[in-house]
Amino acid sequence: MGEVCDDIVTSSVTALDALMPLHLSVDPSGVITHVGPTMQKLHPEGALSGMRFMDVFELRRPVNAPDFCALWRRGSCGVKIRFRDGERFGLKGLFTRLSGGSHGLINLSLGISVLDAVRCHNLVAADFAPSDPTVDMLYLIEAKTAALDESKRLNQRLQGAKVAAEEQAFSDTLTGLKNRRALDHLMTRMARSSTPFGLMTLDLDYFKQVNDTFGHAAGDYVLQRVAEILVSETRSGDMVARVGGDEFILAFQECVDPRILNSIASRIISRLEQPIDYDGQSCRISASIGITLSSFYADPVPEQMLGDADVALYWSKHKGRACHTIFDPGTSSESVR
Amino acid sequence: MHGLVNRSIQCFVEDTYGGSSWDHIIREARLEFRDFEAMLAYNDAITEAVLDAAAGHLGRDRNTLLEDLGTYLVTHSHMNSVRRLLRFGGHTFEDFLQSLDDLHDRVKLAMPDLELPHLELTEVAVDRFSLVCRFERPGYGAVLQGILRALADDYGALVLLDLEPGDGAVAPCEVLHIQLLEKAFARGRSFSLAGHATG
Incomplete structure (x- = not known):
């Protein structure tokens, strides 16, 4: 009976190699008796045939098969093995004893290691069975x-x-400053996160005269210089927005100190009052500023703060322009400096 | 038409005739953008306009242009992935021809929204094949002719190709007649399954 099976195996080697290029034949003692051509390609170190299965491979599944005998006793089961040497590719497949009991067959596939194996051993399409996807x-x-x-x-x-x-959506195209939308965005965020901040509204004084006297190009030029001055007088975390023709709003993050904001306002006004030269013409402007602080409010609401800063701005204009005023929430009176 | 198709046309023109030719063609075709995105879809009329403008500007008839496009897809280094995917078809040029039947479905698996023609290979005699190319409009036959010509070189095979235009029937089909003169005429370019892109 055993010899018949041997004959079958021998005469079928060619067929087996073609059908299952990644197979191994083993005898009951665990010696590899034959391997498919692709299987041999995976082991360029030498012929697999004649070696002991457990010397070449680490048996990872089934888990409770510590040696080859345990695998053999099972008769048929799924296996996961890994080369002990080289690139240590994993393979998976099925072990089955042939009916005579004199040989076992393990047909394998590269599974998930296929990319590495193909690269390392330069496998080609012909190395895989046509039925193998x-x-x-x-x-x-x-x-x-x-x-x-x-x-x-x-x-x-x-x-x-x-x-x-x-x-682009958050910028003023003429000056490159932020616009009203960006400002609203920032104020909402600061109010929501309870970040203290100071708010300044600034109106240019005598800007209309510059426009009327020297033309819109001069006006645009002056606005661009104003933007430069405002940016240079603020920190990078602050925001300077142009919200109207000659109206600007400045937001100072983490700054609710009236002395600091007053001195910034003074400096801005004095710099804006220096004549701006345009095309040989000297353009003179000034600015009025209203200030409020988020610390004035139990629950700061951006709209209300903007309104209060405008009230303070109104008082600055009322006092004769080129002034800055801090809104006084307690008395609604104002302090002009 | 899928962005990949349009993008291929753009790359073909730019790599072969230069960026200024492409600038001219998109102006002629009245496109509102310069670059096609491979992963977006475009109206078929846009592709038609681009092909017309390209044929006009480059002084070539539509079929010659499309055949050159097919050759470009296989031979230019920028398009190496196309060549590689086609070479997966088989070890020899004949294997590759046989694999064309599966091309449509293979591509569908990878990119479900890319519409490519259905191809059908018949062996009419020893080393003579006819490849039927069905698509809603003609043009792919010429592209295929360019691809096959270049791939025959790639495999080192010598072939004669003859394109029979569609008859304008309801389901237009173009037929490419293939005569395999020499299977190993020259040493082809090498091909490895693993490639480099997968690393």
């Missing part, structure tokens, strides 16, 4: 990787465009 899988991996890379690049471009569009 490995090559289709490799095709799919490559196609999907290419598509995913392209999608990633598209996402990066879209992200860049989104940042640019947001930047």
Whole structure:
């Protein structure tokens, strides 16, 4: 009976190699008697045939099979093995004893290690059985990787465009300052996070005369210089926004000290009063400023703070312009300096 | 038409004739953007306008242009992934021809929204094949002719190709006649399943 099976195995070797290029034949003592051509390719160190199965491979599944005898006794079961040397590829497949009992067959596949194995041993399509979808899988991996890379690049471009569009949506195109929308955004955020902040509303004085006398180009030029001055007199975490023709709002994060804000306001006014030269003409302007602080309010509401800063601004204008005033929530009176 | 198709046309023109040619073509085609995105979809009319403008500007008829595009897809280093995916079809040029039947479904698996023609290979005699290419409009036949010509070189095979245009029927189909003169005429380019992109 055993000899018959041996004959069958021997005469079928060619067929087995073609059908299952990744198989191993073993005898009951655990010696490898034959391997498929692709299996041998995975072990370039030498012929597998004649070696002991357990010397070449680590048996990872079934878990309760400490030696080859235990595997043999099972008759048929799923296996996971790993080369002990080299790249230590994992393989998975099925062990089964042939009916005569003189040989066992383990048919294997590379499973998830296929990419590494293909790369290391330069496997080609002919190394896989036609019934094995490995090559289709490799095709799919490559196609999907290419598509995913392209999608990633598209996402990066879209992200860049989104940042640019947001930047544009929050900016005043003439001066490059932030606009009303950006200001509202920031104030809402600061109010919500209870960040203390000082708020300044600033109106240019005599700007209309500059526009009327020297034209709109001169006016635009003056606005750009004003923007530069306001930015240079504030910190990078503060916000300077242009909210109307000659109206600006400044928000000072983490700053509710009236002395500091007053001195900033004085400095801004004195710098704005220095004549601005445009095309040989000397343009003279000034500014009035109203100030309020988030610390004045139990629950700071941006709209109310803007309104109060405007009240203070009104008083500055009323006092004869080129003044700055801090809103006084207690008495609604004002202190002009 | 899928962005990949449009993007391929753009890369072909830019890599072959230069960026200024592409600038001219998109102006002629009245596009409101310069660059196609491979992962977005575009109206078919846009592709038609671009192909017309390209044929006009480059002084080539539509089929010659499309055949050159097919060759470009296989031979240019920027398009190496296309060549690689096609070479997965088989170990020899004949294997590759046989694999074309599966191309449509394979591509569908990887990119479900990319519409490519259905291909059907028939062996009419020893080393003579006819490849039927069905798509809603003609044009892919010429692209395929360019691809096959270049891939035959890639495999080192010598082939004669002849494109029979569609008859304009309800389901237009173009037929590419293939004669395999020499299977190993020259040493082809090497191909490895693993490639480099997967690392």
